[in-house]
Amino acid sequence: MTQAARKSASPLFEGADWTFDTLRRVHDAIEMVARKDLALDFYTNQIEIISSEQMLDAYSSIGMPLMYRHWSFGKHFMQSERSYRKGAMGLAYEIVINSDPCISYCMEENSMAMQTLVMAHAAFGHNHFFKTNHLFRQWTDAAGILDYLEYARGYIADCEEAHGPSAVEDILDAGHALMPNGVFRYRRKQPPSLRQEQERQRERRAHEEQAVSYLWSILPDTAHTSKTDAQIRERKRELHLPEENLLYFLEHYSPVLQPWQREVLRIIRNIAQYFYPQKQTKLMNEGCACFVHFHIINTLHEQGLLSDGAMLEILHNHTNVLFQPDFDDPRFSGINPYALGFAMMQDIQRICNDPREEDRAWFPDIAGSRDWKNVLAEAWANYRDESFIQQFLSPAVMRRFRMFALSDNADDPFYLVSGIHDERGFHVIRDTLAQNHDVASLEPHIEVVDVDLLGDRCLKLQHVKRNGVTLDDEQRDATLAHLERLWGYDVALEAVES
Amino acid sequence: MGHFVDRRLNPKDKSLGNRRRFLKRVRTHVKKAVDDAVRERAIADADRGENVVIPSGSIAEPIFRHSATSGHRDHVSSGNKSFNTGDRIKKPATKEAGGGGKTGSNEGSGEDEFLFVLSRDEFLDLFFEDMELPNLVKRGLKQIEMKKPHRAGFSVSGSPANINVTRTMRNALGRRLALKRPNDQEVRALRAEIFALEAVSSPTAKQRKQLAALHGLLEETLRRQRVIAYIDPLDVRYNYFEHRPEPREKAVMFCLMDVSASMGEREKDLAKRFFVLLHLFLSRRYTSIDLVFVRHTHNAQEVDEDTFFHSRETGGTVVSTALSEAARLVDERYPPSECNIYMAQASDGENFSGDSDKCVRLLDDHLMRCCQYFAYVEIVDEAEIGFLNNEDNGVELWRHYRRVAEKWPNFAMKRIARPADIYPVFRELFAKKTAEA
Structure with missing residues (x-):
């Protein structure tokens, strides 16, 4: 860009103060870049200016503008209020909600430069990701979420009126304890149509006729056991077991719950499901938003629409957010998802535009293709954190972060370094890091395996251990107590090695 | 969009x-x-x-989660400086120290x-x-200070109801004088002159010229009157009110308590609640309140608050010593003309026999004359309060105080066994003052 072109336009704003007029002008300028240059696809924006008290309110109700009432939200409110007042915690500059229109909250304290950054980040970066990523498209209903929350709030208030607050609180407490175990991880199979069913039966019969062998029938005692086996199998089939969505199972099959209690569980389950994609795409979502704001801000600055002062303030905040402390730094608390996501996406851009030999070997498809916009759009749409790292973490990024993988055996008094950023270690690090971002392996895998509704009704759960990692005893017992309250009969949890 | x-x-x-x-x-x-x-x-x-x-x-808020101290797991950390593949790093001694690159699933x-x-x-x-205060009283007590609007000069903005007419008109008059706005009399005089001239049937040339001049003058006068308003928005003044906190006077609160061995933890706790409530009430009415603590056994002394509630004394019980000590302090430091004096006495009702008469005399002759209010609580056992329901029954001190209460309306007394019993002691005090407020 030449000097003459750079200064072609005058800055959109000067100074730190913002007005709604300036906000609107800046929003439109950002939208122009987002649409024309990056070809982003986003929901209509609804940007709401709120005060710091309201931001604290939003914090306590998991970021949603309306939420049913529960004491735990009050607890979180007090917690964040306390640390905010003590100065131990700053407030977020914005909160963005996956809804259509996409609502983002911006703090009134932000300077105009910050509002610009926040809009580019949340109202376009996150917004695009919400609209295009397959997990959000598949699992969340952006257009309906606010209506649903409104309904949920009203329904639970009605329940409190009808059945007393403490009865509702009991169900909510128990439901919240099982919230992480209240999501579907895979699309459920559609029930077959009648025609498919008949076709399958015909095939099965044909197979059985073919496989008939009278030799089997002379073996002693098989008939009896196979009959019970068949019964159990039938029972499990009817209850769709095994079932990993505990809340769903309780909602449908618990022998003791009232209809309104089932509906409350359903509400909790739906909210858990709504947030599940955000857990799975933390790194990508933030990376996408950071990449988008960085690109937009730079473009605006090149066009002369942002003054140098504003640009410096924005960059200052940008680098603060993207700071990755070393492992021996007291501030270290794991890999910063903002930093890694942004670095990986920048690296994809570099690989497309300016690849090295190494990149050609690792990413033959995209290296040198110069088509980074499409590669990124593809990645944003079709990956989640785990698969994104597995696919796109490049040696250059691993080197830059000076990553190393540790293997930690609880019985050993030491950690073993299983890989560093060298030729041998790249794959180890990439695999380990991908696994660390797989929500399914971070959260305990617990499923309902059997229950005899006509017998003792004992609910049998199974915890599938990975690498010998057990459950935290205290938390497990407390959660099981909640589970028993919802089930009404005994609950047994056994751990099996995968 | x-x-x-x-x-x-x-x-x-x-x-x-x-x-x-x-x-x-x-x-x-x-x-x-x-x-x-x-x-x-x-x-x-x-x-x-x-x-x-x-x-x-x-x-x-429990959930199923992995325990941090079992099994095998892998992490990735950043900022490697000297590690090589295969190195062993000693784990930190405490399991939660986390400095050694512990990340990921450790929640x-x-x-x-x-x-x-x-x-x-x-x-x-x-x-x-559990004091069972009426809501009106609760609300009143929670209010930190009362404010009343006071006149504080004039302002150029305000609501129409607050227009100060005198001030506004005075400003208007001054402006009209300064700008030489013609008044109605001048106009009337001009018109009369013109009328007189026009009435002349055959005016001379001089008269005709004068008439033309007068017409010009009238027009100019009327224009000036139009242009310079009678009352301009500039003139308008409003009364300005400032919300000032109510001025409140000084008060002193005497806390008298029997600290002989018969007063246990429970009794002292109840007594303290009694004092706190009175103080809360007083702090709403007065800017500064002095607290004086007088404890007594068989003799009385002024002590600080900590000693008052927490140290123990042994000895007999002579209530009049506390009253005469309070009377001495009033004479010495708190002249009734300058101070509002409130007294609160808590006791378990025991008194040296024959002393109660002396108490009544002290109250009658001296204290009740200078006190705004004297509240006495007798702290009794919860089991006892059942059969002490008759006000006339009771120990010697109680019976004697009954006489005082009959004579002086600002003397309140009550037996309390639970926190809920405290409020009725002040009921009159609160009722009177909230009605005033």
């Missing part, structure tokens, strides 16, 4: 309902914290907010205690809870 919405004026306390639910859930802990605070604090600052610490067990074991701050209102609500 983006929409902008200004939400800053929306109601703020969206999570108030959640906060209430939380407080309800931890009620027992909060109540205990409040009771402890009342016991430990000085009377004068009983009505502050309070830090409450709650063991996290009662408000835990931590949760905090042990939960600490939050109770607001002043919430604190007082809980404090009042």
Whole structure:
């Protein structure tokens, strides 16, 4: 860009103060870049200016503008209020909600430069990701979420009126304890149509006729056991077991719950499901938003629409957010998802535009293709954190972060370094890091395996251990107590090695 | 297309309902914290907010989660400086130290205690809870200070109801004089002159010229009158009111208590609540309140608050010593002409035989004449209060005080066994003052 072109336009704003007029002008300028240059696809924006008290309110109700009432939200409110007042915690500059229109909250304290950054980040970066990523498209209903929350709030208030607050609180407490175990991880199979069913039966019969062998029938005692086996199998089939969505199972099959209690569980389950994609795409979502704001801000600055002062303030905040402390730094608390996501996406851009030999070997498809916009759009749409790292973490990024993988055996008094950023270690690090971002392996895998509704009704759960990692005893017992309250009969949890 | 919405004026306390639910859930802990605070604090600052610490067990939100101390796991960390593949790094000694690159699934074991701050209102609500105060009184007590509008000059803006007519008209007059606005009399005089001239049937040339000049003058005068308004927005003045806190006088509150061995922890706690409530009431009415503590056994002395509540004395019980000590202090330091004197006495009702007469004399002749109010509580056993329901029965001191109460309307007395019994002692005091307010 030449000097003459750079200064072609005058800055959109000067100074730190913002007005709604300036906000609107800046929003439109950002939208122009987002649409024309990056070809982003986003929901209509609804940007709401709120005060710091309201931001604290939003914090306590998991970021949603309306939420049913529960004491735990009050607890979180007090917690964040306390640390905010003590100065131990700053407030977020914005909160963005996956809804259509996409609502983002911006703090009134932000300077105009910050509002610009926040809009580019949340109202376009996150917004695009919400609209295009397959997990959000598949699992969340952006257009309906606010209506649903409104309904949920009203329904639970009605329940409190009808059945007393403490009865509702009991169900909510128990439901919240099982919230992480209240999501579907895979699309459920559609029930077959009648025609498919008949076709399958015909095939099965044909197979059985073919496989008939009278030799089997002379073996002693098989008939009896196979009959019970068949019964159990039938029972499990009817209850769709095994079932990993505990809340769903309780909602449908618990022998003791009232209809309104089932509906409350359903509400909790739906909210858990709504947030599940955000857990799975933390790194990508933030990376996408950071990449988008960085690109937009730079473009605006090149066009002369942002003054140098504003640009410096924005960059200052940008680098603060993207700071990755070393492992021996007291501030270290794991890999910063903002930093890694942004670095990986920048690296994809570099690989497309300016690849090295190494990149050609690792990413033959995209290296040198110069088509980074499409590669990124593809990645944003079709990956989640785990698969994104597995696919796109490049040696250059691993080197830059000076990553190393540790293997930690609880019985050993030491950690073993299983890989560093060298030729041998790249794959180890990439695999380990991908696994660390797989929500399914971070959260305990617990499923309902059997229950005899006509017998003792004992609910049998199974915890599938990975690498010998057990459950935290205290938390497990407390959660099981909640589970028993919802089930009404005994609950047994056994751990099996995968 | 983006929409902008200004939400800053929306109601703020969206999570108030959640906060209430939380407080309800931890009620027992909060109540205990409040009771402890009342016991430990000085009377004068009983009505502050309070830090409450709650063991996290009662408000835990359990979920299934991996234990941090079992099995095998892998992490990736950043910032490698000297490690090579195959190196062994010693684990830090404490399992939670986490410095050695522990990341990922280690969620931590949760905090042990939960600490939050109770607001002043919430604190007082809980404090009042088992005292069974009427709501009107509770609200009155929570109000920190009362303000009244006072005239504070004039302002150029305000509501039409507050227009100050005199000031406005004076300004208008001054402006009209300064700008030489012609008044109606001048106009009338001109018109009369013109009328007279026009009435002349055959005017001379001089007269005709004069008439033309007069017409010009009238037109100019009328124009000036139009242009220079009679009352201009500039002239308008409004009365300005300032909200000033009510001036309140000085008061002194005497706390008299029997500290002989028969007063145990329970009795002292009840007595303290009694003093705190009186102090809360007084602090609403007076800017500064002196607290004087007089304790007595068989002799009385002035002590500080800590000694008053916490140290023990042995000896007999002679109530009149406390009263005469209080009377001496009043004479010495708090002349009734300058100070409002309130006295609160707590005792278990025991007195040296024959001394009660002396008490009555002291009260009649001296104290009741200079006191605004004298409140006496007899702290009795919860088991006893059942058969002490007849006001006339009781120990010697009680019977004698009954005589005082009959004579002086500003003397209140009551037997208390529970916190709920305290308020009725002040009922009259509160009823009278809230009616006034």
